[in-house]
Amino acid sequence: MKAVVAGASGGIGQPLSLLLKACKEVDHLSLYDVVNTPGVTADLSHISSVAKIEGYLPADDGMKKAFTGADIVVIPAGIPRKPGMTRDDLFKINAGIVQGLIQGVADYCPNAYVLVISNPVNSTVPIAAEVLTKAGKFNPKKLFGVTTLDVVRAETFVQSITGARDPAETVIPVIGGHSGETIVPLFSQAKPAVKIPEDKLEELTKRVQFGGDEVVKAKDGAGSATLSMAYAGYRFAERVMQAAKGKTGIVEPTFVYLPGIEGGDAIAKETGCDYFSVPVELGTDGAKKAVNILGSANAYEKKLIEKCVEDLKGNIAKGVEFVKNPPKKEEKK
Template sequence: MITIVGAGRVGVAAALFMMLRELDDILLIDIIEGKPQGEALDLAHAAAILGLSVDVRGSNDYRDMAGSDLVVVTAGFPRKPGMTREELLAKNAGIIAGIADNILEYAPNSVVMLTTNPVDAMTYVMYKRLGWERRRVIGFSGVLDAGRLAYYASRKLGVSPASITPVVIGMHGEAMLPVPRLSSVAGIPLTSLLTEEELREVAEETVKAGAAITQLRGYSSSYGPGAGLALMAESVKKNQRRAFTASVYLDGEYGERDVVAEVPVVLGGGGVERILELPLTEEERRAFHESCSAVRDLVKRLPRELLER
């Protein structure tokens, strides 16, 4: 069973995409009475209409997540217009710590994915609070950032986004690092296909994409995260061992330790099967370290009691 903690826009979008791919039965959990039950009932009706063999339920009780082998955490305060991901830090850290305690009690054998912002710092909180091996705690970020890079580059190149292999690493936020030199179309680097000005515009649009969506519609993105979470969940549930960019705890990779950052990984049945190290230039490596430092700065602001049980 897949448990999704948080029946807001991202959680429901993730449930919808997972349901459409028939990954497993789905449980929506939320603290608002009636909210997860109503969303689940609507999704269950959609499943019946489409002829999908998926059971979707809602609950306000964490005990119902018992037996889940995948827990997806989308709960937390949403990002509002003008608000940075970093400003969400204090509000969401306590929520993640509480959810971690419930996962420990009711789904101790699960793989955990989370998308609560600022996701790199929240993934660090979840990892430390759970005390598990790092492969089972995965932050969702890079799939969204990479998809956005592919979208904006495709608009300039006149090709399908599916033709682009995008690379974005570092922090999910204003300090993220798009890497056009390693992003390509049919093996041709974007640096050979776009001008310096075009590359700058693509990188800027990628970094500011989330803020643009929030400003335009008054709340943060949901369909993009929902779609990406479904793909990552599918790779875990079906042991596909597909490569994605995700936020994971680093222990020596890229010369970094005790920090969470988005890097390419292989996702399989046990979670992160392998961390892939990119051949970065000195300039790119320096920018990556600066991005990791930005994550560390966030973590330093966290009360230490949230990182321990």
């Protein structure tokens, strides 16, 4: 299994590369970034794990060398959020970065599983789909927006109520998108069941939706949620790889193109969105089936879904429009 980290030298990329270097599912780890990749590669190469590691810069066909033969490409590339910056503010900068990297996927490893971490995911995944479609290489079953950090936060924050020793043992589906009010944690569908006091529900929901702001503020302008995002990206990547190798019964929420996945059409019709994060059963070919759990949401959660859909439609349209009609400034760059 050859894994690529595109944006390997950044705040998310370095800890993500560390985790993947130690991952037993990875035989070959390829790092790519516009700066500092040789140093990160040299450092990680001293770790006594199975994965062979190599790193590339753009010079000398670096992207081609990094991507060729990849089974899975994880993309955390982009600039981090700064205080007062929303995920949507990142759009103009990160959209162009993602577009270039996805073109590399289309050119050099079109059959790879592609995991997009770069924010804003609600727009960058549609960008990726449009680029791959233009190249005639789009496989909806292999393109994923990583929303696992929202799931990880829901698991972690609810621990204060459940008192569970291991928060990850409480499975909480989080659906919708991956920014602010597009994030909808469905605590009513937690397994095992969780009873959340009514006076704590809204606060808990908001904390999951805006947990990134908490980290940005705590880091006082020095960064965003890089370590927790790296863990979440690694967790989802590991499960995709396990499913690819034949492990069954793996279901993870992820932001996908619904019409291209079994069970997705019904969810797309219900929400009016072609892209949505829902629990997805993973298989050897990627996304095997989208699981529709919207109907089981309670009254409070249904109101959250309504707001989510309203915001998400605009985010998706923005990503599609970026590829179909690129802004002039980005063209000059």
